[in-house]
Amino acid sequence: MPNRNTAPTTQKIEKISFVKPQELWINESVKLLWMPDVPNETSRIDLYFDAGLRKDRNAIVSICSSLLLSGTKQCSSTEIHNQIDQLGAYFDIGLSHEGVLISIFALKNNIFEAFCLIYDSIQDAIFPDKEIAEKITEKRERFKINSAKVGFTAQRKFQEKIFFNTPYDELVQISDFDNISKKEIVDFHDEWIKNGLYKIAVVGNLDSKEIIKITERCKPSCISSPMTYFKNFCNAAGVFHEEKKSAVQSAIRIGKTMFNKTHDDFFDFSILNTVLGDYFGSRLMKNIREDKGYTYGIGSTLAETGGSGYFIIGSEVGTEHREASLNEIKKEIELLNTQFIDKSELELVKNYLLGQMLKAADGPYAMMDLFLSVDAYSLDMEFYNRYIERIHQIQTEELKSISKKYLQWDSLSIVSAG
């Protein structure tokens, strides 16, 4: 008969071994990272371009990035996509304020060919008029659908407040799609795609000759001086509401300007953030979902930008629970400012975070992603050893003081829509 009333004994995670990818420098600013030790046939190549939203009007940037595979002088969009299909390859194009990330997925025997095809098609893109017109219609339709969602409305308002008075606070309007000229897209492409490659990451057991060929092929489009990022953000604090009569739920976004991994308080605030809202048993989930039933989900995150970062709480709650939810969120934050987190809860969060860390380091893809996430701030894998050490050591008093230092209710941008 098992003892069902007492939990089995568990072992704490003390150390995790992190494996660094190989580095091949293409020029003084650009390197290729390579994780060759993959125990199966899969592979991935990531190409990072300095062609993010911060570089120009949102509409231009987003049309450009979504049309990177829309045709060259030699091949139409359909022909390019058919060739990619023949190689059994997939790709993904991600756009953020800081850049464009193109990821190519294929079996290792095909990945080099898929890379050549995709890289060349992107570099030689000619942006046919018909493709531009089609994409604009598609974006306009997508925008109309999104505009009907309270989450979208709240997120836009939040963006305006969190990136207040900086190049990051531009919100795309539907009319922006009316006056886009092909020249603007082509110029943007010339400047930031043809000359904007700033990092390559390869996971997969490729032939090392292929790796060298990738660096050679990419060389002409590499940036020649290091990336720089905007640093001086300061959120506009206050309470902002966008009314939407027909909505049955309200979206809530609450946050403020914070920092990224380079900051001394990053570890402590990350741990505090976990307690508050970053796991299923967090204070916000326990209170607002599991005790009150106001929402299907609520969470908080410390999001990073190249030169800074911000904290955000997000949820969709029944409209009749909006005020009550805001009050409860405020109450939870004030509790962290004034009361010590008790030992057993802190112990739980520490164990949970260590388990998450172990999972995040499981396998070559996860390991590469961990490295990319520190390399973006010129840090290395030692960062994670320090983080694990900090998780083991941090005391409840230190969490209270970090909470008091950063989470004053009046300093937050509090946005709702619905």
Add this chain to the structure above:
Amino acid sequence: MVEFQRYKLKNGLTVLLHQDKTTPMAVVNTLYDVGARDESEQKTGFAHLFEHLMFGGSINISDFDKELQKAGGESNAFTSNDITNYYEIIPAQNIETALWLESDRMLSLAFTEKSLEVQRNVVIEEFKQRYLNQPYGDVWLELRPLAYEKHPYKWATIGKDISHIENATMTDVKSFFKKYYHPSNAILCVSGNFDNSKIRRQIETYFEEIPSALKPERLNPQEPKQKEFKSKSINRDVPANAFYYAFNMGTRKSSDYYLGDIMSDAVGKDSSSVLNISLKKELELVTEINAFITGSLDDGLFVISGKLAEGVSFEQLDDQLWRILNEIKESGIDAEKLIGIKNKISTAKAFQEQGLLNRSINLSFFELLGDANGINEDALIYQKIEAIDLISFAKNTFVKTNCSLLKVCNNAK
């Protein structure tokens, strides 16, 4: 090749073990052979509500998540029309904690009124978030009862009517548990880095004493063969007119599943698919168009959905869509295209098998289909499909009297 061992405990629980010495993690996956199709029409949404209640404390353990998180683990679950699946992801050295937790809630739940009341509200908010508070959110609530008249697939997992959730009682909850949540109605798959004989002992310790019960009979009304074309229009506050063509097709275990999967990729998966090229790029009738299959265990649906471009009528689309479907019935899919799709399926499969959780869920699901080894045979079935098979699938499926059409019309138009 995904290696595994399979055996049954005395109480009827099917156990799958999948050892992977390269990972520091472990996954405990439990699949219960119960989904929304097993609900009565008067009490829909119950399988899903129940999934929420499974986290509300068990007979000896008051806080499931807390104990798991203390051991560095995390968990989640999902419910479909066919199954309910739970998993824990945990550092391998603490795997026993997951077995302790999962076995205790198979033994019995705590059944507290508080948990029921809160989870009713949470599910109602989930209903609002997913189905009500966004354009086209309620499409499946409309399309299911149009396509299915008798079979319980006519309601969505969230339920047919939210009042069913509001009115759920503790008696309902207890009888649902008794009927479906016991060893012979479950498949347990433990995967990751473990010692083989130790894990067998631990599983035996925690699970074997759970009382056995008879696996419930499934007596679902079968959907009669559709005899005529069905169509319905609804008016909603949406930005663009949208269409959903649902064609009846075979079960997950039939060849239809594989043919339908390839066919849906060919006609509507991405920008190089047949319908995207013809209806979006060339004729500019739509701003988006997709095709997919539901892949359900009983007879499923092949769906073609999309949004009309401004000024285009449903009739214009209908004419052109049928013209293309009829062409496919005659000449099938381009040979080169078929090779491309098969290659992409191979790639996708290799990536899926990277993840321990995916392997665990898939092993359990294939075991439910009849044999966990299906995970290793699946790829070959796709590779063997030939152009001629797709033509016969098209001829059987893309028939007007086999189709239900839902039109979502912009209020203003």
